[in-house]
Each structure stands twice: as structure tokens, then as C-alpha cells.
Amino acid sequence: MEETISLRELFQVLRKRLWLIVLITIIAATVSAVISFFVLTPVYESKTQILVNQAKSDEQLYNSQTVQTNVQLINTYNDIIKSPAILDKVIKELKLDGTAQILSGQIQVTNAQDSQVAQIVVQDTSAKRATEIANTTASVFKKEVPKIMNVDNVSVLSKATLGESASPVKPQPLMNIAIAVVVGLMVGIGLSFLLEYLDNTLKTEQDIENLLELPVMGVITTIKDVPKATNVQRPDVTARVPQRGETLGS
Numbered sequence: 001m002e003e004t005i006s007l008r009e010l011f012q013v014l015r016k017r018l019w020l021i022v023l024i025t026i027i028a029a030t031v032s033a034v035i036s037f038f039v040l041t042p043v044y045e046s047k048t049q050i051l052v053n054q055a056k057s058d059e060q061l062y063n064s065q066t067v068q069t070n071v072q073l074i075n076t077y078n079d080i081i082k083s084p085a086i087l088d089k090v091i092k093e094l095k096l097d098g099t100a101q102i103l104s105g106q107i108q109v110t111n112a113q114d115s116q117v118a119q120i121v122v123q124d125t126s127a128k129r130a131t132e133i134a135n136t137t138a139s140v141f142k143k144e145v146p147k148i149m150n151v152d153n154v155s156v157l158s159k160a161t162l163g164e165s166a167s168p169v170k171p172q173p174l175m176n177i178a179i180a181v182v183v184g185l186m187v188g189i190g191l192s193f194l195l196e197y198l199d200n201t202l203k204t205e206q207d208i209e210n211l212l213e214l215p216v217m218g219v220i221t222t223i224k225d226v227p228k229a230t231n232v233q234r235p236d237v238t239a240r241v242p243q244r245g246e247t248l249g250s
Contacts, residue, residue, distance in 0.1 A: 013196045014189065021188030028184030029177050036176045042168035044127035048134040049157040050142070052077065052116045070116050070153060077118060078109040080148060081141050089140045094132055106130075107137065117157060127166035134160035 014021070052070045080086060087100035087107075096103065111118040120137055124130035138156050146152045202208055205216040 013192060017188075017192035017195065020192055020195075021185065024188035024191070025181055025184035028180040028187070032176045032180030033173060036171045036173035040171045041125050043123050043125055043170045044130050044166055045121060045123050045169040046127070046130035046134045046160040046162075047122075048120050048138045048160040050077075050118050050120065050138050051155050051157040052118065052153055053155065071114055073149075073151075073153070074111050074116070074118050076149075077141075077145070077154070078111070080145065081109050081118075081120065081137060082107055085148065086137065086141050086144060089144070090133065090136050093136055093140070094129075096129075096133075103133070106133070122160075123169065128162055131160045131162045 052074050082104045084100040087103045090096070091098070091100065091103060106123050108121045108123075109118055110121065120134055122130045122134040122137070124133060138159070142154045142156060145154050202211065208214075209216055
């Protein structure tokens with residue numbers, strides 16, 4: 001016999017174990033909030049932009065081939081910026097702890113498609129240090145690229161600035177809590193259905209019908225609040241048989 005389950009039964013399972021779903025969701029959100037606010041270290045982000053543009057004389061005219069060459073050079077420059085040749089000098093100038101490999105993990109170089117502008121993005125646990133690393137990396141790269149590529153076509157388009165109220169880019173407590181709520185709901189619902197599936201006790205006549213495949217002929221209901229029998233004392237009445245010569249009234 002093929003077992004089917006209706007939508008109403010699904011809702012009944014969820015309603016039956018609603019307390020479990022709510023409890024797991026609250027626990028997940030609370031743990032996420034505690035970790036986001038009190039455990040994880042805030043990370044700040046700072047950005048600077050560099051422009052790749054070949055210097056031209058007054059006689060040199062603008063042409064698309066030169067622009068395309070500069071765009072293609074950006075991909076090479078992205079790798080050079082994160083290389084030890086640049087980052088070792090940044091570490092030495094700022095007197096940072098760690099290696100060029102560690103610093104490279106904090107730096108991301110991006111550029112839009114067919115754009116001559118590259119963006120150096122630095123993340124660090126200190127907003128001031130992130131700004132210093134971004135600006136120093138751009139400055140060192142501009143100074144060293146003529147020696148490496150034998151071409152002087154890099155200029156700093158905009159420097160990273162330290163705002164008065166710098167806010168961390170991660171962790172994002174509200175986002176983490178929202179994700180934890182969704183995960184908590186999924187875990188709670190899944191656990192509810194699992195417990196219902198593992199529960200093989202018979203609770204209703206429908207369960208008996210499904211198990212035995214026989215119709216239920218009758219149901220004995222539970223009788224509650226039945227008054228208990230009490231012992232009532234009857235008055236002591238004794239019958240007296242009248243003697244000869246006596247009347248019932250005497």
C-alpha cells in the first residue's frame with residue numbers, strides 16, 4: 001500500500017513541534033549575534049586607484065591601439081603589485097610584521113573591463129593601517145614599475161583616505177543573524193520531520209488502520225471525571241415485633 005501524506009499533515013507536524021523549531025532558531029540567532037559582536041575581529045577596507053596611461057608628446061595623437069596596450073598591461077600590473085618585489089618594500093617602509101605572502105592575502109587588485117584604471121583594495125583589522133598600506137603600495141608600485149617594465153605609464157589617480165567614522169566591512173552582524181535564522185529554521189523543520197518519522201507509536205485510530213489495513217469497528221473513549229461511589233449511612237431502624245396483648249402504638 002502506497003503511503004501518501006497530505007499538506008494538512010505536514011502542517012500538523014510543524015504545529016506539533018513548533019516549540020522545537022522556534023527554540024533552535026532562537027539559539028542559532030543568539031549564537032550568531034554573540035560571535036559577530038564579541039568574537040570576530042572587525043575588518044576595515046581602504047581603496048586607492050591608479051591610472052595606466054602612456055605619456056604622449058604633443059605630436060602624438062590619441063589612438064585606440066595605445067589604449068588597448070595600456071588595458072592589456074593592467075593584467076600584468078595586477079600580478080606585479082602583489083609580488084614580493086613591491087610588497088617587501090611596502091613592509092619595510094611601514095615596518096609591518098609578517099611576510100609578503102601574508103600581505104598579498106590582504107590586497108586585491110581589480111579593474112573594470114576595458115578600463116585603464118586599476119583599484120587597489122586593502123583589508124586590515126586597523127582602518128589606519130589599511131589606508132597606509134593602500135597608499136604605500138600604490139606609491140611603491142609607481143616608483144618601481146619603470147625599473148621592472150622599462151615603461152613609465154602609471155600615475156596615482158586617487159589616494160585612500162581615512163574617514164572620521166570608518167565602519168568595518170566585516171563581519172556584518174545583521175547579515176550573519178539573518179543567515180543564522182534561516183539555517184535555524186531549516187534545521188528545526190528537518191529535525192521535526194525526522195522525529196516524526198522515527199516516532200512509531202500508535203496514537204490515533206487512523207494509525208491503526210494504516211498499520212493493520214483493517215477498518216476500525218469501534219473506539220473506546222477516555223472517560224474523565226467519573227464521580228467515585230460514596231458510602232451513605234442509613235438511619236438505624238430496627239423492627240420490633242409486638243408481643244401478645246400489645247398493640248403497635250403502645
